[in-house]
Amino acid sequence: MNRVIRIGTRDSELALWQAHTVKNKLEKEGYECELLPVKATGDIILDQPLYELGITGIFTKTLDVALLKKEIDIAVHSMKDVPTSLPKGVVQAAVLKRGNPRDILVHKGLDFLNEEGVVATGSLRRKAQWLHRYPLHEITDLRGNVNTRLQKFRTQPWNAAIFAAAGLERIDLLPDHFTTLNWMVPAPAQGAMMVVCLEDNTFCREALTTLNDEQTEICTGIEREFLKTLEGGCTAPIGALAEIKGEKLHFEGVLLSLDGQKIFRVRKEVESAHPEGFGQSWAKEILEQGGDELMQEIKQQLEK
Incomplete structure (x- = not known):
């Protein structure tokens, strides 16, 4: 394998730790890699709350551009920072085994x-x-x-x-x-790392299959589907955690008002064998309880 996999990452200590983890795992599989750190917009603008910046994927956009321009081959992200819709031509190639989600x-x-x-x-x-x-x-x-x-x-x-x-x-x-804070519902996909690459990059997609953790992929997929169904492109106080314990999948999801006074919650325990559509279905339950009206309120408040 003479081809070098160029790994894009943010340049913070944590992001570099994540990128080095991916690099080490790929090198153990016999692939040659190099790191290419960049500074994301979210790391530069520190005097405004994230929701005020109004940019989807503020920590991932710079790496998306580098990926689409083929300046890097793969990008390593904290999965909770990744928008639920990836740019056209970019795919989720691996989700590593999840760390502490709390x-x-x-x-x-x-x-x-x-x-x-x-x-x-x-x-x-x-x-x-x-x-x-x-x-x-x-x-x-x-x-x-x-x-x-x-x-x-x-x-x-x-x-x-x-x-x-x-x-x-x-x-x-x-x-x-x-x-x-065991009572606080984490961000969807918190504690997980996602690696993305171009859809047509078969070499990297094949290399990254060895890093994928199936249980983490399933659980984060449900959480991100829950988020996507609720948010409709709007930043909002949404938490979701799915965990597989034995044959059961345990899920908790919440949507709150900005001031925390209103809360919609769903808790589920189901068989984990066929998880397709769970996240969407459980988000719709919250929307039908009154979450739809709350999401409209949140959008209006954030637009002021």
């Missing part, structure tokens, strides 16, 4: 939970779920890569900040004081 609360002590406090997050989903549980708290925006956000949290007078567990675990940044 959110964690990094804090300076938990005394504030039952009184007023300030919690930092740049995520509408985390903000809405936190306010649903702790309506007295103030949410402040927190942007940047994992390292930047942790450093900012340490220097600010905030009580806590919310992070994806997998990100901190992967680059060994878990602090001494944190709590796993």
